Amino acid sequence: MTTAPSPAARIPFPRPATPTACRTSPELFTHEPGDTDRARATEARTVCSTCTLAPSCLKWALANPEQTPTGIWAGTSPLQRRILRARLTNRLGTTWMHTLAAQDRARRDREAAIRTQPLGVREARILQLDRTFNGPMPPRVPPLTPEQQAANRQRLLAALTDKAA
Structure with missing residues (x-):
């Protein structure tokens, strides 16, 4: 009898x-509790804001809290990830990881079907x-510039700090 993989296992680690x-200079993204080097944390967040893997990295970091208790992951701190x-x-609900994994699987299935199944006559x-x-x-809408991404990140961080206070 095989057991189903855990929801965290269904959200794959991003492999570019x-x-x-974060692979070439991991020391930039390593932050321990009480670390006072805010310039390094800001630089790490800025670098993450330009990464195309940030959304999948964030999903993985959220689904694996035991593996991401410290450091900057997808531009977020441990406190932000807990929030x-x-x-x-x-x-x-408490099964949010199942929901995210199912949404990702459905999206991948749709993309695979589009690539492999031609349109019917009606479509x-x-x-x-x-x-x-x-x-x-x-x-297509052009991707966000790093400045727009930084502005969006500032808005999100402001919203997080307002909710946390």
């Missing part, structure tokens, strides 16, 4: 094709009519 800053876990528990016709009457799709 190229080394990220986020509490919010997820309040919002989604292709609808797409053709849409292009005929509405024109081509607008270009």
